Amino acid sequence: MRLLAHPPHRSGPPIVCPSMSLFPIFLKLDGRRCLVVGAGRIGEEKIKGLLRAGAEVHIVSPRATPRVRAWARDQQVTWKKRAFLTADLRAVFLVVAATSSPELHARIHREAKRRAILCNAVDDPENCDFYYGAIVRRGPLQIAISTSGHSPALAQRIRKQLAKEFGPEYKDWLKQLGVARQKLFAKKMDPEQRKRLLHRLAGRLSFKEFLRRRKIRKRVPAKGSRKAGRD
Numbered sequence: 001m002r003l004l005a006h007p008p009h010r011s012g013p014p015i016v017c018p019s020m021s022l023f024p025i026f027l028k029l030d031g032r033r034c035l036v037v038g039a040g041r042i043g044e045e046k047i048k049g050l051l052r053a054g055a056e057v058h059i060v061s062p063r064a065t066p067r068v069r070a071w072a073r074d075q076q077v078t079w080k081k082r083a084f085l086t087a088d089l090r091a092v093f094l095v096v097a098a099t100s101s102p103e104l105h106a107r108i109h110r111e112a113k114r115r116a117i118l119c120n121a122v123d124d125p126e127n128c129d130f131y132y133g134a135i136v137r138r139g140p141l142q143i144a145i146s147t148s149g150h151s152p153a154l155a156q157r158i159r160k161q162l163a164k165e166f167g168p169e170y171k172d173w174l175k176q177l178g179v180a181r182q183k184l185f186a187k188k189m190d191p192e193q194r195k196r197l198l199h200r201l202a203g204r205l206s207f208k209e210f211l212r213r214r215k216i217r218k219r220v221p222a223k224g225s226r227k228a229g230r231d
Contacts, residue, residue, distance in 0.1 A: 022131070026144075029093070031054065034058070037084045037108060039059050039063065039068040040098065043096075049132075059078065060080045093118070094120075106121075109129075131149070134152075139171030143162055145162070
């Protein structure tokens, strides 16, 4: 869930999204053209997430953080050092407005809506088609939490709880499960039997066995290491 903190230009009670039923979804952005308007600290965070998803990131902003400048120099992103123009939305799949101007956010959302482009305006729920979730990441594993704007604090507390429950070891285990799944689908077998095996592999006992073997591997020195070669 996107945190609805006060932007610097606003005052008054916290912003809460109206009651609505949100559709949880994970988008494939690999190779898709995504636009970020604004390249400050918040914009940098959004750009980083889009890059992680493999998006083709375009940025429009008169200024940028040192990190965003470095990404532009390395040609990881395309940065236009100027103010936003409506033409910047051409051929865009998704746009993130990360500025301090509510007027600009409203304009970007209005123009994006006309073009059927998904829009997120940071800390501006009225001009959003989607919200960012509180995320726990463990490699390919992503757990997203949303309270539909009712309690960002609760979303963050749940995220911290899940981060403890799902530790870094889940990254390696999930990769192992992916390899096992590919091997099973490469074999000719009854679909129901394959389903049972896949659920067994993803079960608690299988995870405990993975942790046990992982612990043993860490104890045993790698072949050819100095420690292994000592008398």
